[in-house]
Amino acid sequence: MRLPLVIGGHIFRQGSVIVTIIALVFVFIFVIQHMTYTQTSGPSTGFIREAVDQALDSINIRFKGRISPISTEYNLLDLDETDPRLAELAAEKCTIEWMNADRLQQDHPCVIETIRRRYLHPPADLDVPYNLVAPNKADPSVGQATSILNYLGNQTKGFFIECGALDGEHLSNTLYMERTMQWGGVLIEADQTSFGKLLSRRRKSYALPVCLSLQPYPTQVTFKVTYAIGSVQESLTPEQSKESNMLTLQCFPIYSILLAIGQTRVDFFSLDVEGHELRILKTIPWHKVDIKTLAVEWDHVGEKPLVDYMGPKGYYVFGRNTVNVGNDLFFAKNDTRHR
Incomplete structure (x- = not known):
């Protein structure tokens, strides 16, 4: 070894x-x-x-x-958090270029500190009013929030991740949880125009203008900007790469983002990234996190590959959403079946 x-x-x-x-x-x-x-x-x-x-x-x-083999699979340093070398590694030649070129580990201090310093936006203060387009619409999701909350027994003060958060209001799977049920979490949106609007909504959650990495290390990718369906582009012709709606964006593994926030226990993970859902799920070191429920869009991937992957990780399907703008599978951890 x-x-x-x-x-x-x-x-x-x-x-x-x-x-x-x-x-x-x-x-x-x-x-x-x-x-x-x-x-x-x-x-x-x-x-x-x-x-x-x-x-x-x-x-x-x-x-x-x-x-260990599992640390190799997920590209982890696996240093004990009390290891004195962590402080040295955080400062040692820590640049975005080095981080990407060397494919640093998901839990590398440089990756975590880069997220905190350069990309992580703090929640708006609780006493600051929301700035919503439709403030009287309690739940802008198309059934996801209701399904998850019903499963969790209308849990209050939970923690969510929403990847594909758009402007923080339109079709948001988490706004109702935040406004009504006192939840908090992290909102991830790669489209820079949508992210600017998201910040203006004054959400009470962390926010990041990045994409989720398709690999267990930080990457830079070409992102096609199309409102509500923007996505990472891996194979482009020279002509396509010159199109005005193509941007270079920084991506991080979801586990790195959770470490940067200091929260690895998640009550709800909403994942809608226009076809890359399964690859993102495969970067997660499941033995390091505790995610209770997920809503995963299956349009591009198909149901079977998602179910086949999540089953051995300890999850089962407890529901489906078949609305055109929200074809999701709802997963829950096996140890929550009693609910």
């Missing part, structure tokens, strides 16, 4: 075999030197063992924290 290696504050990614070998050579030389000393001065075997341990510790090879 390959080892994560940290030398001078730098974490070398898996596959840096040469670096690991060089580090071990230094350890070997260190041991030989102490063995020579043993022959002349005669320290105990315990001293030599301690010297070897110190040498290994000096180059910070984490034998105890070897990368």
Whole structure:
């Protein structure tokens, strides 16, 4: 199994075999030197063992924290939150270019701090009134909010994620929860025009003008701007890439965003990203989060691939929405079946 290696504050990614070998050579030389000393001065075997341990510790090879297959799958550092190296990594050459080029781990401090510093907008103060186009419309969703709240027993003060939040009002799956049920959460909208309107609504939730990454690391992508159905574009002709409605946007894994907010327990995850839903779900380290319910649009992906993926993750389908603008599957965690 390959080892994560940290030398001078730098974490070398898996596959840096040469670096690991060089580090071990230094350890070997260190041991030989102490063995020579043993022959002349005669320290105990315990001293030599301690010297070897110190040498290994000096180059910070984490034998105890070897990368597990699941951490490899989800591209995780998996450093303990008390590890002093986290502070060094947060400041070490932390740029967007480095973050994307090196495909930094979802839980890398640089990724988390970049989200906090550059992209995360705080909630509006509770005493600031909403600025809505249709303030008398209690629930602008097309059944999602009602279905989820019914399942959760009209839970109050929950936490949501809404990806594909549009302007924060039109077709919002979470506005009713926020206004009436005292929920809070995070609103994610990649379309910059829609995001500007979202901020003007004075929602009482965090907001980010980014897209969700289709990979377990930060990426920059081309985004096609089309109101309500904007989406990430992966295959473009040279002519298409020059179109005025094509923008370059920064994407982050959803897990990175949750870490930046400090919230990994989620009561409702609304995912509507025009065809990339399954790929986004596959970036989530499910063993690191607790997501109770989800509404996932299935138009482009189809129901079966979503059900086949979510089943082994511990989720079952408890409902469907077949309205033209909201073809969703409603998932719930198996341990909530009693509701």
